[in-house]
Amino acid sequence: MMVCTLHLFGFIKAQSYKPVRCTWPILSNPWFLVLRLPKPPAMALLHRFGCCTSPSPPPVISFTKSTFNPVYSVSALPRHRRFPRRFPSFRLTATLAAETPAGSVSDGGRGPPKLLLEVKDLTAVISESGQKILNGVNLSIYEGEIHAIMGKNGSGKSTFAKVLVGHKDYEVTGGAVVFKGENLLEMEPEDRSLAGLFLSFQSPVEIPGVSNSDFLQMAYNARRRKLGLPELDPLQFYGYIMPKLEMVNIKADFLNRNVNEGFSGGEKKRNEILQLAVLGAELAILDEIDSGLDVDALRDVSKAVNALMTPTNSVLMITHYRRLLEFIKPTYIHIMDEGRISKTGDISIASILEKEGYKAMSTT
Ligand SMILES: Nc1ncnc2c1ncn2[C@@H]1O[C@H](COP(=O)(O)OP(=O)(O)OP(=O)(O)O)[C@@H](O)[C@H]1O
Structure with a gap:
């Protein structure tokens, strides 16, 4: 265990969330953080919002009331031009003492990445x-x-995703799937979800008569119960979900509409990512999240997915198009062919595919 000092300097928005650039001196890694000041200075909460990816991901350090003991000064400044006039902005200089978990400085005490899914x-x-x-x-x-999994139409990509979450249309006839050290195939679909597996469907389902906010609150509280955490009441949940709406760029009135009912294709996809942002997942499977999205929506959705990435969670995305991979950079690309992964490589595979099609995959 050690105590580090974080120097934070930037512009923030009172009663709101905004990224603040700061420096973690020990690691020399720039971080983007979100700072919320509901009752400054007593209840400041610091959340990780996103992170740099080079040269290595930053460590996971959770700033909670117990580990976050800020000593800082806040002084009001004239409104800063980057924010809308209605929000007063403050200049913040902070020195924070945060305890990190035991372990090396370079990996934040986590050790080498663990196998999540096999x-x-x-x-x-x-x-x-x-x-x-x-x-x-x-x-x-x-x-x-x-x-990322790519592959011809009908090669089995969506089936693979649905089998992982335990879809009733499919029966597993052989092999093994281990998720976080447990036999996934023995778990009920609901337990797979509670264990941290999330599937964003290619065609998200509508749930007539159930409002988005009720659905999300119910699902999130089920996950909290599983984690041994107290449930959130509607007011607390509202506070929890508001920044997520902002992250996915969805208007608050979507919460009052029935789940996916009457949503456009793009709105359904955004709503799927909102669900992911609310529920959190160790492994998010995104099946053609880019289909039907206009370029701005694709950027929003990708930004939200990137912001949700931490050093301990992972994404498996199914796509036909390289443009998604430019926004969400994959570690590996796999080609699925006739129900098996026939090739694995890096982003260069996507470029070859775009130029030469799947016939090139058998020769490269
Ligand atoms: N429930 C089902 N009933 C009948 N056939 C199915 C079912 N699910 C999958 N299939 C068939 O299995 C094959 C693989 O389908 P799958 O949806 O997994 O392909 P995919 O690789 O995701 O294709 P695409 O790129 O077009 O989305 C297809 O021929 C499909 O018609």
Whole structure:
């Protein structure tokens, strides 16, 4: 255990969230942080909002009331031009004492990334017809990694995603899947979700009669119960979800609408990412999150996904297009062909695909 000093200097918005650039002197890594000052100075909460990716991800350090003991001064300044006039801004200089977990400085005490998901020789059929779709999928995902699966239409990408979350349309006929050290295939779909697996569907379902806010609050409280945390009441949940709406760039009135009912294709996709932001997930599987998104929506959604990445969670995304991979940079790209992963590589695979199509995959 050690005590580090964080020097923070930037412009913030009172009663709100804004990224503040600061320096972590020991690691020399710039961080982007979000600072909230509900009752300055007594209840300042510091949240990690995003992080730099080079040369290495920053450590996970949670700033809670127990570990965060700020000594700082806040002085009001004239309004800063970067913020709308209605928000007063403050110049903040802070020296924070934060205890980090035991371990090396370079990895924040986490040690090497852990294996999050291991899929071995997974085979699966369509329950109703017995038609074989997955023909021995092998895949390992470590914490902090972003994997992308590409492949021809009908090669089994969505089926693989749905089998992982326990979709009833498919029956696993062989192989093994271990998620966070547990046999995933023995878990009920609900338990898989509570364990930290999230699937954003290619075609998100509508839930008539259930408001988005009720649905999200219910789902989030179920996850909190699983984690042994107290449930949030509607007011607390409102406070929790507001910054998430901002993150995904969704208007607050979407919370009052029934889940996905009447949403445009792009709104449904944003709503999926809002669900991910609210629920949090160790492994987020994003099935064609880019389909039907205009360029601004794609940027918003990608930004939100990147902001949700931490050194301990991972993303598995299915896509047909390189443009998503330019926004959310994958660690690995896999090609799925006839129900198995036939090739794994880096971003260069996507460029080859775009130029030459899938026929190039058999020769490169
Ligand atoms: N529930 C189902 N009933 C009947 N056939 C199915 C079902 N689910 C998947 N299939 C079939 O399995 C094959 C793989 O489908 P899947 O949706 O996994 O492909 P995909 O690689 O995701 O394709 P795309 O890129 O077009 O989304 C397809 O031929 C599809 O028609």
